[in-house]
Amino acid sequence: MTVTQRLPAAGPISAPHFRSGGNASGGDGAASAVGSPDPLLVEETRQEIRVLVQEIAQLAQSDAAAAEFYSGFLSRVISALASAGGAIWTASATSAPELAYQINLADSGLEATPDSKRQHAALLRKVIAGGQTLLVPPQSGAAASDAGNPTDFVIVISPLRVGEQTVGAVEVLQRPGGGPATQRGYARFLVQMCELAANYLKNQRLRELTDRQQFWQQLESFLQAIHRSLDLRQTSYTLVNEGRRLIGCDRLSLAIGSRRAARVTTVSGLDSIDRRASEVRRLNLLARAVLRTGEPLWHTGDSGDTPPQIDETLQPYLDQSHARLVAVLPLFPPATSDDSSARKRRRPLGALIVEQLSDNRASPWLRSRSHTVAQHGAAALAHALEHHSLPLLPLWRLLGQMTWFLRGSGLMWTLLVATLLAAAIAALVKVPADFDIAARGKLQPVERRDVFARIDGDVINVQVTHGQMLQPGDVLVELANNDLAEEHQRLIGRQETNREQISSANKRLLDSARGSGSRLSPAEEAKLAGLLVELKQEAENIRRELGIFSEKQQRLKVVADQPGQVVTWKLQEQLQRRPVARGQVLMTLANPDGDWELELHVPERRLKHLLTAQRQTQGPGERSPLDAIFTLTSHPGSEFHGKVVEIEQTAEVRGDEGNTILVRVAVNKDELPHLHDQTTVTARLHCGRRSLGYVWFCDLIETVQSKVLFWL
Numbered sequence: 001m002t003v004t005q006r007l008p009a010a011g012p013i014s015a016p017h018f019r020s021g022g023n024a025s026g027g028d029g030a031a032s033a034v035g036s037p038d039p040l041l042v043e044e045t046r047q048e049i050r051v052l053v054q055e056i057a058q059l060a061q062s063d064a065a066a067a068e069f070y071s072g073f074l075s076r077v078i079s080a081l082a083s084a085g086g087a088i089w090t091a092s093a094t095s096a097p098e099l100a101y102q103i104n105l106a107d108s109g110l111e112a113t114p115d116s117k118r119q120h121a122a123l124l125r126k127v128i129a130g131g132q133t134l135l136v137p138p139q140s141g142a143a144a145s146d147a148g149n150p151t152d153f154v155i156v157i158s159p160l161r162v163g164e165q166t167v168g169a170v171e172v173l174q175r176p177g178g179g180p181a182t183q184r185g186y187a188r189f190l191v192q193m194c195e196l197a198a199n200y201l202k203n204q205r206l207r208e209l210t211d212r213q214q215f216w217q218q219l220e221s222f223l224q225a226i227h228r229s230l231d232l233r234q235t236s237y238t239l240v241n242e243g244r245r246l247i248g249c250d251r252l253s254l255a256i257g258s259r260r261a262a263r264v265t266t267v268s269g270l271d272s273i274d275r276r277a278s279e280v281r282r283l284n285l286l287a288r289a290v291l292r293t294g295e296p297l298w299h300t301g302d303s304g305d306t307p308p309q310i311d312e313t314l315q316p317y318l319d320q321s322h323a324r325l326v327a328v329l330p331l332f333p334p335a336t337s338d339d340s341s342a343r344k345r346r347r348p349l350g351a352l353i354v355e356q357l358s359d360n361r362a363s364p365w366l367r368s369r370s371h372t373v374a375q376h377g378a379a380a381l382a383h384a385l386e387h388h389s390l391p392l393l394p395l396w397r398l399l400g401q402m403t404w405f406l407r408g409s410g411l412m413w414t415l416l417v418a419t420l421l422a423a424a425i426a427a428l429v430k431v432p433a434d435f436d437i438a439a440r441g442k443l444q445p446v447e448r449r450d451v452f453a454r455i456d457g458d459v460i461n462v463q464v465t466h467g468q469m470l471q472p473g474d475v476l477v478e479l480a481n482n483d484l485a486e487e488h489q490r491l492i493g494r495q496e497t498n499r500e501q502i503s504s505a506n507k508r509l510l511d512s513a514r515g516s517g518s519r520l521s522p523a524e525e526a527k528l529a530g531l532l533v534e535l536k537q538e539a540e541n542i543r544r545e546l547g548i549f550s551e552k553q554q555r556l557k558v559v560a561d562q563p564g565q566v567v568t569w570k571l572q573e574q575l576q577r578r579p580v581a582r583g584q585v586l587m588t589l590a591n592p593d594g595d596w597e598l599e600l601h602v603p604e605r606r607l608k609h610l611l612t613a614q615r616q617t618q619g620p621g622e623r624s625p626l627d628a629i630f631t632l633t634s635h636p637g638s639e640f641h642g643k644v645v646e647i648e649q650t651a652e653v654r655g656d657e658g659n660t661i662l663v664r665v666a667v668n669k670d671e672l673p674h675l676h677d678q679t680t681v682t683a684r685l686h687c688g689r690r691s692l693g694y695v696w697f698c699d700l701i702e703t704v705q706s707k708v709l710f711w712l
Helices: 026-036 039-060 067-079 113-131 180-226 230-247 279-295 308-321 340-344 362-386 394-406 411-430 480-512 522-555 573-577 606-618 693-697 698-707
Strands: 085-090 098-103 135-136 155-161 165-174 251-256 261-267 297-299 325-331 350-356 432-445 448-452 455-461 475-480 558-559 564-566 584-589 596-603 627-633 635-647 659-667 679-691
Touching: 026 230, 039 067, 039 180, 067 085, 067 098, 067 165, 067 362, 098 340, 113 135, 113 155, 113 165, 155 180, 155 455, 165 180, 180 230, 180 362, 230 251, 230 261, 230 350, 251 279, 251 362, 251 475, 261 279, 279 308, 279 350, 279 679, 297 308, 297 698, 308 325, 325 362, 350 362, 411 679, 411 693, 432 606, 432 659, 432 693, 455 573, 475 522, 480 522, 522 558, 596 606, 596 635, 596 679, 606 635, 606 659, 606 679, 679 693, 693 698
Parallel strands: none
Antiparallel strands: 085 098, 085 165, 135 155, 155 165, 251 261, 251 350, 297 325, 325 350, 432 596, 432 679, 448 584, 455 475, 475 558, 564 584, 596 659, 627 635, 627 679, 635 659
């Protein structure tokens, strides 16, 4: 029969009766026989124990991992009790207690034989089931199947309780020899340390529950986000951005497509990606290689277990991306049945790529969250792809949004709006309206001509000003031509020389005839007579050239050939001391006393309307001119009337207005308030009557005809 001692609940923490680091004393009476212990040594021991207890208490309040806590806790407990070893066991509902941490457990003999293992396991189950602290003497136990202590140490076992549940036990191996009071001190101390450990386990469970609650909240938010829309693009961006936040990785990418055509479409934190970038192309190859296997890939830096067909695409990507951890998780649509063969035949939707740039540890927490994101993301992606594959999706979406018009009170408003819309369309088709063409132009006299330079030269005098009335023969501009003057002087010199030569020849012939001088031979007289004929012919040529130069000199004075008014602005600044060329326009003259007209620039696309209206107004043998209504920029509140007299047959590009047709409109100058040349006018050319819709939407109709219907 096993000899054990059950201890009452522990009171305040007190130091057990032993010296730190030494063996237990022989018993309560033995201490008296040896003598009173050294008070200084006792106080140092108690102080060491208090420090260890304080460290255990601080460790119990920390956020250390379970392995780190068990190591620090058990080592300090063994040091405080001067134990030979110990262990921490965790309870299991389906099997024997599991060893969480141990110190010198192999040297105790607990695991030496199968019988000792069974006795020790029964002892642990008894403590965990009963929830009581036990002191078990060495080599105790009735049978191999009963709870007992098969070692030569005193076993002190205390349960770890969190609330009403026993979650484990702390076992300490004490050297035999201590008295009952000392052993009870061991047990009380261990009970109190187990309470501190229970506080740690309670805090850890609370943290786990808090983390789990936070995870479920994040997961709920993630699910709401990815299922909020059926738009493929929005779902993809939400999956990678919200999934990265839930997993806690550095980068999350999504590849969509089958095993041979998967392509990376979205990357967390990026609005768009360059599909031609080498890193993206290599990631595409990696995703396709993993999808062909159908199994997830977790690469943590060691490629020894990676299949060759995946490794040949994985390494080039790692060389460029510098990722420490890469996980490629295939995304499959949700299974519609529990048949395993049907699950294997599912075609993948794409792959989720998880990357860590600074840490290569694939913790269970990271793996679990990654698979959760992949599972729920695959469902959302499957729905988005199914919705995206519908033909004429924008049209069906629009029709679906419009169904509210046909429900409830919306039906009445729909009928009312439809009636008003039908009436408006009928009015646009049936109601006639005046069809006018807008044009811009200038008001100017009909008699208008330009004055040109008749010869090259430099302007030396401008004798007219803007607005001056002129009569025929009035000098407008005087020119000078130095080359002409030099040529004229040269001709005068030639003329004088010719005269002298003729005079000399005549004198020699006369002197020879009189015999007053040296007599010329008949040959010499004939030669001199021929020379005289040539000189007279040259004199005639020089006279003709001088006549031509006289005409050129007259052209240096530009005169008016008809009456008119100077309408060119700032003649002095434009012409004075400026060189001009023959044919250059010097100024413009107009006759303000004659008739006036409008010169309108009509866009080329309006020409057919003008010609159609003109044909419709023609009688059997006469033509009725088109009406024009215009307003002057100087008098914007008044309207005036005119008649179209001529339509140019050639279109030309004129300034910023593009290709235009010139249209001349005759006006009654007596009706105009003020006649000012080149006054800007805005006119409407009446082209008959058309439907109201055509009048309002003429530009739109012509654009559709030329840009759309023409290409169908």
